[in-house]
Amino acid sequence: MSDASKPLKVGIAGLGTVGAGVVKILQGHAGLLTRRAGRAIEITAVSARDRSRDRGVDLTQYHWCDNPVETASLDDVDLVVELIGGSDGPALTLARETLSKGKSFVTANKALIAVHGKELATLAEKNGATLRFEAAVAGGIPIIKALVEGLAANEVTGLHGILNGTCNYILTRMEREGLSFAEVLADAQRLGYAEADPTFDIDGIDTAHKTAILAAIAFGVAPDMANLPVEGIRTIAPVDIDYAKELGYRIKLLGVARKDSAGVETRVYPAMVPLTAPLAGVMNAVNAVVVHGDYVGETVYEGAGAGEGPTASAVVADIIDIARGNLCPAFGVKVADLQTLPAIPADKHYGTFYVRLSVEDKPGVMAEITAALAKEQVSIKSILQRGKADDGGVYIILTTHRTVEASITAVLERFNALKSVLEAPAMLRIEEV
Amino acid sequence: MSDASKPLKVGIAGLGTVGAGVVKILQGHAGLLTRRAGRAIEITAVSARDRSRDRGVDLTQYHWCDNPVETASLDDVDLVVELIGGSDGPALTLARETLSKGKSFVTANKALIAVHGKELATLAEKNGATLRFEAAVAGGIPIIKALVEGLAANEVTGLHGILNGTCNYILTRMEREGLSFAEVLADAQRLGYAEADPTFDIDGIDTAHKTAILAAIAFGVAPDMANLPVEGIRTIAPVDIDYAKELGYRIKLLGVARKDSAGVETRVYPAMVPLTAPLAGVMNAVNAVVVHGDYVGETVYEGAGAGEGPTASAVVADIIDIARGNLCPAFGVKVADLQTLPAIPADKHYGTFYVRLSVEDKPGVMAEITAALAKEQVSIKSILQRGKADDGGVYIILTTHRTVEASITAVLERFNALKSVLEAPAMLRIEEV
Known part of the structure; x- marks a missing residue:
C-alpha cells in the first residue's frame, strides 16, 4: 500500500470518454479533492491505443505507456484505473498484474467483475490491495457503496434495477411515440443512443453483468453469471406497452435479485411494474435501483447510468475512497466469508x-x-x-x-x-x- | 482509537424506539455484521432513564448506566451511540465527553449536529476520534455517505430534500382526501403520525436542522442555522393544492441548499415541484433527496425517513464504518478546510x-x-x-x-x-x- 501521508499516484489505462472524464475531474477539482481525500491525488501515467488523438485534456506531463499492462509496473503508480473494457484480454491481465503487486485497482468494467470478480477479490486480499468498481454498475449512482456500506446493517432480501440506459430509452420512446422496437432501435442507433451492434444492451447481457455484481454484494456471494437467465427487450410489442398501461403498469427491463430460505434467484427480464412504483417513473436513459433490506425497508437510488461525467464521477469516488484509506473488501466481506447459496432456477x-x-x-x-x-x-x-x-x-x-x-x-x-x-x-x- | 483486531465495544445512551432497534440489529445480525466489519461489534453498556421498562430486547448482559454521560468513561466502551436527543443538555455533554476521550461518537441527533456540529467535529479531530451522524438526516437513506463519499468527485451545486415524514404525510392526505391542514393534523396526531406538540415538524424546524447538515457536507461549510430562513406548512390551503395540480405541480415541504458564485443559500419552505419530477412522486412519510453535482448530474435517494428499523439501520451502518476503519472527517473535509461562504439572504x-x-x-x-x-x-x-x-x-x-x-x-x-x-x-x- 501507498503511504497515506504522500500523494496517491494514479495510472489510467484507457482514455476513451470516461478516461478523459477522469482526467478532467482529477485536474479540474485537484484542490477540492485534496481537501476531501486528505492528500493529493496525482495522475502519473496514462495508456491508450492511439497517442496522437486529441482527447480535450492535457496529458503531456504524464508518463505514456503504449501497453496498458505497463502501468501496473511503474514505480510511481500506486493505483491503476482500468477503462479498457472486456471481461478478458488486456483488462484482465492488467487487473491481475496490478493486484499481484499489492496496488489498488479501480475499474468501470462490469464484464470483468461479473466474470472474474471473485478471482480478483482473492488476489487483492492476498496482496493487501484494494479492488473497487463503483462505476461498473449504474454509472453515477453510488449503489455499490450504498449496498456495501450504507445498508451494511441489513440483510438484503431483494433488489430490482433499471441498469441499462439504452433499453430504458428505447422502451420510453416506444411508449411515448407508439413506435415498434425496430423503429426506435434504428433511430437510437442513428442518434448514438444505441451501439451499431446493440446486442449487449438490448439482449440484457449488460444488465446481467450488473445484476450479478449487485447480487454478489447484496447477498455476500460471488458473482455468478452461470445461474442468471437473461431475456432482453427485442420481443416487446407496442400492444403490450398499451395493455400494460391499461392494467396500471409500465414495462421496464429489470435486473432482479432475490434471496430467501431456498437460495438466490438472479434474473434479467422485461417486466411490468406498477405505474405508482418508483421504477415506473424512471424514463429515458436514467438508471435506478430499488433495494429491500430487513431493517431499512425499501430504499431507491436514481441517476445517470452512463456517460462521461457520471461514470468518471464514480471512478474518482473510488480513488478518493482509497486515498482516504477506506479499504473494506470488494464484495463487502472477505472472500473466505462469501457464501455459496443454491441458485433458484x-x-x-x-x-x-x-x-x-x-x-x-x-x-x-x-x-x-x-x-x-x-x-x-x-x-x-x-x-x-x-x-x-x-x-x-x-x-x-x-x-x-x-x-x-x-x-x-x-x-x-x-x-x-x-x-x-x-x-x-x-x-x-x-x-x- | 480501538485496536482493529479486537471487538469494537459499543455503549448506547438512550433506549427509545431507535435504541431498541440498534440493540436488535447488533444482536440479531451479530454474525453477519462481524463478517462485514471484519471484527465483532459488541454492546457493553447501555443507559436510559427508566431501567425497569420492557424494551423487547434482552439488556441483562450489558453494564447499566443511570447517567448517560457515564458511558463515555467506561473502559470497555470504544464507541458511544447517542440517542437521547436535543441540541444541548446530556446529549451535548455526552458528545463532548466521548470525543474528548478519543472515542467514536455516533448519533441520530440532527439538532445536536446542526447546532454544535463544527465544535464536535473539531473535538473529534483534535482527539483522533470519529464523529458520525448518518441517522440524523433522512433515516434509512444513506444520504450523508452518498454526499461525503459517493459523490466526492463532484462540486455539489444544489440539493432539494423532502426531509420530514410528518409534513409529507399531512400534505399527501390533504391532497388525496381534500381535507384542511388542521383536519389532517388532528387525525395524524390521533394515529401517532404527528407529535402532540407538532411544532418542530410542521413549522419546518426539523427540516431546517437536516438541511443545515446536508448543506454543510455538500458544500464543505459548517452547519449554519443562523442563515436558514424557515417556513412550515401551516398555511397551505387545499385550494392551493388543487391549483398546483392544475398547473402541473404538487406541493412539498423542501429543504433547499444552493451554491453559486454569490455564496450559499439554505432555505426551508413549501414549494411546488413538477408532477413529473422525482420528488413529486414521494408520498406519505417517505423522505427523498435530489442532489446536483457538476459531473454526476442529478441523483435521487429515497426511503423511509424515520422509524425504528430505518433509523437503527443508519446508526449501525455508522458503527460498521468505524469498525472497518473508515474514518474520514465528519463533514467530508478537515475542520480547517471548511469554507466560510457568504449566506445569500x-x-x-x-x-x-x-x-x-x-x-x-x-x-x-x-x-x-x-x-x-x-x-x-x-x-x-x-x-x-x-x-x-x-x-x-x-x-x-x-x-x-x-x-x-x-x-x-x-x-x-x-x-x-x-x-x-x-x-x-x-x-x-x-x-x-
Missing part, C-alpha cells in the same frame, strides 16, 4: 404473470383458454378480450395470481398447441416493486 | 413564484393586479381567474417568470394594500427540480 420462480394471446374470434375459444389454465392450476386474476386493429382475430389479455413459472411455461405450451391461437403468446412477468 | 433568492389572490368580482381588478406586478418589474408567466365556491369573490392565480424574491415581497405588499384584495395573498415558490 427460472422454472421455480414465483410471481404473477401477464399473457397476451392472439386468437380466432369464434365461440369456444375462451373456454379452451381457461381450461388450459385450469389444467395447470393457474388462477386468473383478470381476463379481457379485445378486437385487433390488423385482422379479424381478437386479443385475450390475462393476468394471473401468484404461481410458479413452470406452470406458466406449461400453460404457454398448451396455448401454442391450440388451433384457435394464431401467434406465439406474449408473456411478461409482473413485479410489484 | 432570502430577499436575494431568484426563482419563479405562484400567487393566489382572493379579489372582488368587479371591473378593473385585473388591471390593478397586473399594474402592481408591472411596477415591481415582475413578469407574468400565467394568470387565470376562477370563481370561488364559498362567497361572491373570485380567485386570481398567477405564476411568474424568474425574478428576485424581494420583488415578490414588494408585489405582495402592493396586493395587500388594494381594497379589492379580500384576503392576504397566498405565495409559494416553484422549484423546477
Whole structure:
C-alpha cells in the first residue's frame, strides 16, 4: 500500500470518454479533492491505443505507456484505473498484474467483475490491495457503496434495477411515440443512443453483468453469471406497452435479485411494474435501483447510468475512497466469508404473470383458454378480450395470481398447441416493486 | 482509537424506539455484521432513564448506566451511540465527553449536529476520534455517505430534500382526501403520525436542522442555522393544492441548499415541484433527496425517513464504518478546510413564484393586479381567474417568470394594500427540480 501521508499516484489505462472524464475531474477539482481525500491525488501515467488523438485534456506531463499492462509496473503508480473494457484480454491481465503487486485497482468494467470478480477479490486480499468498481454498475449512482456500506446493517432480501440506459430509452420512446422496437432501435442507433451492434444492451447481457455484481454484494456471494437467465427487450410489442398501461403498469427491463430460505434467484427480464412504483417513473436513459433490506425497508437510488461525467464521477469516488484509506473488501466481506447459496432456477420462480394471446374470434375459444389454465392450476386474476386493429382475430389479455413459472411455461405450451391461437403468446412477468 | 483486531465495544445512551432497534440489529445480525466489519461489534453498556421498562430486547448482559454521560468513561466502551436527543443538555455533554476521550461518537441527533456540529467535529479531530451522524438526516437513506463519499468527485451545486415524514404525510392526505391542514393534523396526531406538540415538524424546524447538515457536507461549510430562513406548512390551503395540480405541480415541504458564485443559500419552505419530477412522486412519510453535482448530474435517494428499523439501520451502518476503519472527517473535509461562504439572504433568492389572490368580482381588478406586478418589474408567466365556491369573490392565480424574491415581497405588499384584495395573498415558490 501507498503511504497515506504522500500523494496517491494514479495510472489510467484507457482514455476513451470516461478516461478523459477522469482526467478532467482529477485536474479540474485537484484542490477540492485534496481537501476531501486528505492528500493529493496525482495522475502519473496514462495508456491508450492511439497517442496522437486529441482527447480535450492535457496529458503531456504524464508518463505514456503504449501497453496498458505497463502501468501496473511503474514505480510511481500506486493505483491503476482500468477503462479498457472486456471481461478478458488486456483488462484482465492488467487487473491481475496490478493486484499481484499489492496496488489498488479501480475499474468501470462490469464484464470483468461479473466474470472474474471473485478471482480478483482473492488476489487483492492476498496482496493487501484494494479492488473497487463503483462505476461498473449504474454509472453515477453510488449503489455499490450504498449496498456495501450504507445498508451494511441489513440483510438484503431483494433488489430490482433499471441498469441499462439504452433499453430504458428505447422502451420510453416506444411508449411515448407508439413506435415498434425496430423503429426506435434504428433511430437510437442513428442518434448514438444505441451501439451499431446493440446486442449487449438490448439482449440484457449488460444488465446481467450488473445484476450479478449487485447480487454478489447484496447477498455476500460471488458473482455468478452461470445461474442468471437473461431475456432482453427485442420481443416487446407496442400492444403490450398499451395493455400494460391499461392494467396500471409500465414495462421496464429489470435486473432482479432475490434471496430467501431456498437460495438466490438472479434474473434479467422485461417486466411490468406498477405505474405508482418508483421504477415506473424512471424514463429515458436514467438508471435506478430499488433495494429491500430487513431493517431499512425499501430504499431507491436514481441517476445517470452512463456517460462521461457520471461514470468518471464514480471512478474518482473510488480513488478518493482509497486515498482516504477506506479499504473494506470488494464484495463487502472477505472472500473466505462469501457464501455459496443454491441458485433458484427460472422454472421455480414465483410471481404473477401477464399473457397476451392472439386468437380466432369464434365461440369456444375462451373456454379452451381457461381450461388450459385450469389444467395447470393457474388462477386468473383478470381476463379481457379485445378486437385487433390488423385482422379479424381478437386479443385475450390475462393476468394471473401468484404461481410458479413452470406452470406458466406449461400453460404457454398448451396455448401454442391450440388451433384457435394464431401467434406465439406474449408473456411478461409482473413485479410489484 | 480501538485496536482493529479486537471487538469494537459499543455503549448506547438512550433506549427509545431507535435504541431498541440498534440493540436488535447488533444482536440479531451479530454474525453477519462481524463478517462485514471484519471484527465483532459488541454492546457493553447501555443507559436510559427508566431501567425497569420492557424494551423487547434482552439488556441483562450489558453494564447499566443511570447517567448517560457515564458511558463515555467506561473502559470497555470504544464507541458511544447517542440517542437521547436535543441540541444541548446530556446529549451535548455526552458528545463532548466521548470525543474528548478519543472515542467514536455516533448519533441520530440532527439538532445536536446542526447546532454544535463544527465544535464536535473539531473535538473529534483534535482527539483522533470519529464523529458520525448518518441517522440524523433522512433515516434509512444513506444520504450523508452518498454526499461525503459517493459523490466526492463532484462540486455539489444544489440539493432539494423532502426531509420530514410528518409534513409529507399531512400534505399527501390533504391532497388525496381534500381535507384542511388542521383536519389532517388532528387525525395524524390521533394515529401517532404527528407529535402532540407538532411544532418542530410542521413549522419546518426539523427540516431546517437536516438541511443545515446536508448543506454543510455538500458544500464543505459548517452547519449554519443562523442563515436558514424557515417556513412550515401551516398555511397551505387545499385550494392551493388543487391549483398546483392544475398547473402541473404538487406541493412539498423542501429543504433547499444552493451554491453559486454569490455564496450559499439554505432555505426551508413549501414549494411546488413538477408532477413529473422525482420528488413529486414521494408520498406519505417517505423522505427523498435530489442532489446536483457538476459531473454526476442529478441523483435521487429515497426511503423511509424515520422509524425504528430505518433509523437503527443508519446508526449501525455508522458503527460498521468505524469498525472497518473508515474514518474520514465528519463533514467530508478537515475542520480547517471548511469554507466560510457568504449566506445569500432570502430577499436575494431568484426563482419563479405562484400567487393566489382572493379579489372582488368587479371591473378593473385585473388591471390593478397586473399594474402592481408591472411596477415591481415582475413578469407574468400565467394568470387565470376562477370563481370561488364559498362567497361572491373570485380567485386570481398567477405564476411568474424568474425574478428576485424581494420583488415578490414588494408585489405582495402592493396586493395587500388594494381594497379589492379580500384576503392576504397566498405565495409559494416553484422549484423546477
